[in-house]
Each structure stands twice: as C-alpha cells, then as structure tokens.
Amino acid sequence: MATQQDAITRATFDDVILPIYAPAEFIPVKGKGSRVWDQQGKEYVDFAGGIAVTALGHCHPALVETLKTQGETLWHTSNVFTNEPALRLARKLIDATFAERVVFMNSGTEANETAFKLARFYASTRHSPYKTKIIAFHHAFHGRSLFTVSVGGQPKYSDGFGPKPADIIHVPFNDLHAVKAVMDDHTCAVVVEPIQGEGGVTAASPEFLKGLRELCDQHDALLVFDEVQCGMGRCGELFAYMHYGVTPDILTSAKALGGGFPISAMLTTHEIASVFHAGSHGSTYGGNPLACAVAGTAFDIINTPDVLSGVNEKRQLFVKHLQQIGEKFDLFSDIRGMGLLVGAELKAAYKGRARDFLYAAADAGVMVLNAGPDVMRFAPSLVIDEQDINEGMNRFAAAVAKVVNG
Numbered sequence: 001m002a003t004q005q006d007a008i009t010r011a012t013f014d015d016v017i018l019p020i021y022a023p024a025e026f027i028p029v030k031g032k033g034s035r036v037w038d039q040q041g042k043e044y045v046d047f048a049g050g051i052a053v054t055a056l057g058h059c060h061p062a063l064v065e066t067l068k069t070q071g072e073t074l075w076h077t078s079n080v081f082t083n084e085p086a087l088r089l090a091r092k093l094i095d096a097t098f099a100e101r102v103v104f105m106n107s108g109t110e111a112n113e114t115a116f117k118l119a120r121f122y123a124s125t126r127h128s129p130y131k132t133k134i135i136a137f138h139h140a141f142h143g144r145s146l147f148t149v150s151v152g153g154q155p156k157y158s159d160g161f162g163p164k165p166a167d168i169i170h171v172p173f174n175d176l177h178a179v180k181a182v183m184d185d186h187t188c189a190v191v192v193e194p195i196q197g198e199g200g201v202t203a204a205s206p207e208f209l210k211g212l213r214e215l216c217d218q219h220d221a222l223l224v225f226d227e228v229q230c231g232m233g234r235c236g237e238l239f240a241y242m243h244y245g246v247t248p249d250i251l252t253s254a255k256a257l258g259g260g261f262p263i264s265a266m267l268t269t270h271e272i273a274s275v276f277h278a279g280s281h282g283s284t285y286g287g288n289p290l291a292c293a294v295a296g297t298a299f300d301i302i303n304t305p306d307v308l309s310g311v312n313e314k315r316q317l318f319v320k321h322l323q324q325i326g327e328k329f330d331l332f333s334d335i336r337g338m339g340l341l342v343g344a345e346l347k348a349a350y351k352g353r354a355r356d357f358l359y360a361a362a363d364a365g366v367m368v369l370n371a372g373p374d375v376m377r378f379a380p381s382l383v384i385d386e387q388d389i390n391e392g393m394n395r396f397a398a399a400v401a402k403v404v405n406g
Helices: 010-016 061-071 084-096 108-126 146-151 176-182 206-218 240-244 289-302 305-329 354-364 386-404
Strands: 028-032 035-038 043-046 101-105 133-137 168-171 187-192 222-226 250-253 264-268 332-338 341-346 375-378
Touching: 043 386, 061 289, 084 101, 084 264, 084 289, 101 108, 108 133, 108 146, 108 187, 108 222, 108 250, 108 264, 133 176, 168 176, 176 206, 187 206, 206 222, 206 240, 289 305, 305 332, 305 341, 305 386, 354 375, 354 386
Parallel strands: 133 168, 133 187, 187 222, 222 250
Antiparallel strands: 028 035, 035 043, 101 264, 250 264, 332 341, 341 375
16 A cells, blocks of 8 residues: 655555546646756756646746735635735726626636526526526536536537437537527527537627527526636737627636636626525635635736736737747648637648647646647746747647657
C-alpha cells in the first residue's frame, strides 16, 4: 500500500484518482505569469490558461495579496449570513452590466444549473406550469450535472446516466430557422453560448443572437447566455453580449471570474429574480469571502480599457502566427473565435488528431488545448506579453513540425 511519504508522480494519479480525466504526463508545480514549471524544472509557455480560467496569468501579485489579506480576515460564513466581499463584487457586476440581481456559486455548472432552474420556475410562476421547454444547441457545453449536461448538446457526456430531464430540444447552432421551427408558447428559455467553446470555438453570428432575442420576446421566453468561457474579458469586452449588442435575460459567468479561484455567478433582472424566495436555491460555499475577495480584485483589473483593448491586439498576433504555421504545414482550414478564445480547425488530412498536436506541444514546452478532435484551442492569459506569445508559438511550430513530419 502506498503511503503519503511515497514520491508523487503521474503514476500516482492512476492509483488514487477516479478515472474521469486523462491528464498530461508532466505535473505542473509552479506558475508565474504565462510560464509554468513541472517537477523536473522544465518550463512551459501557457496558452491553455486552465481552460480560460487564469485570465491574469499565474500568481498575479494583486490576486495573491488579496488572497493573503482575506485569508487572515474571514474565510467562510455560509449563507445564513452575508459578507462584505460578496456584496462588493455583486455591486461591481451590477454596475457594469444589464443585471440588477446576482447570486454566487462555485462553478460554471452550478451557475448554469441555477439559471436553468430559475428559467423554468419563472415560466411556471409567471405564465404556465406547462411552459417548460428549453431550446439549446448541438455541440453546446453547459456543465456536468445531470441537468446541465442534458441541456448541453453533446450526447457523449450525457448518455448512460439514466433518464434525462425532459423537455429539452437541441437544434443546429447559428440556424435561426431551426429555432423558429421548434419555438412555441411552451418554451421557457433558449440557452446559448455566444461562442461555443468545447464545441469547436465557433462564434454566433450577430443575426443569430438578435433573432433569438426577438423570438424570445415574441414567445415570452427567457434568453440565457452561458458566458462561462467567453465572458470576463475573453472576447475584448467585459462580456460577449456587449460585443453583439444583444442583452440576455440571464447570464452566467465563471472560469475567469475568479482568476483561478473557484467562483461563479448568475446575473439577471429584478423581475426574473423576484420569483425566487428564501430556500428556492442555495449553496454552502457560494459567495464565500475568500472567493469573492479574489474575484473582486480580478474584476477590477480585467474591467479596464488597457486590458480589454489589449485582448484584440494580442489576438492579432496569435492569428498571425497560426496563419504562418498553417501555410507552412498546410495544417488549418479555419482560424476562428473571438478575442483570446482562438480556435484553429485542422484540415482533412489531420482530422481527429488534435490530441496528437496537444501532446507534441507539451513535449516542446507549450501548453495548448483542443476543442473536440479537430480543433486546436488557445485561451491564454488576457495580459500575456508579446514575448511569451512569440516564444510559445515558436515552440508550437516545432511541435507541429514533429507531428507532420512523423
């Protein structure tokens, strides 16, 4: 039997962790800015950002200082009491967005679960108990609870867990006619990612989101934007809905909200929030002082002209490098996404091999992501500097050469 004194290696994972992940062979042990080091001291440039989470890089000094200060002040109260960091963060979010009410949870899954429950409860309370249909989209991803994974449009994540929540319809993304065909007065909500992240880094067209807004208004349905991955500065605006000029009724945020500390939020209007009452929903840890304090500092840094305007400037550099790599190796059929959520789709000759490029990149000293088997995904720090982008892309190019040339 292994003991705590045994060396911690990648093999330890297979001994002690539930087999629901397939992590890389190396174990990161330290991070600073957009650089990470493993157990052997090897350095990596981080283009993965913890899947769009570490929006200010690793161990940002302002976040570290806030965590230390709050860690010596107050950690947890439960929701029997409120706390100052939660109230401050809620005020910041409300002042900066369409929202009039906020509730804090711990993950994107929980924020979306809250949103979907609220949408159905609002419809049944304000309209009809039969107004329960949720319209969502193929290839969407909304979380891993049974409700959220069922609303998500990827059966590989939801099949095999028994009966799924009923009255959820999936149609093609960016296809307004398909939505019109299933939209009716029994629809309580349309749930959409302005940019599908796990589904291939595909952005919604402006016409599509505007059309969804009009259809929801016509049918007294709520428009729910899942901005867990694409929000909090990732697209060059604080939230993606601002880029599109389409205001949802409910918005969810997580990932970058805490800059790496687990926290999520659901934002909505007073009218919609008012159907909930004490006991309708809850979370033991949601809105805890530690998470809210760190998120408040992250918010103050991200929601600045310098950071937000810099996102698209950095995107241009990423796209330039990817275009050069694509042309040199005849690799990519499309480079898409928005801001610093970048997707590069592999050409037919390399379909299904995204993980091969991901592993080769790790060997070359750069951390990247995939979005399905055919798309390379890049979600780096929003404040990554030009030197790190250039160095990381040089390493990625070397990795691509190794895969392409066998």
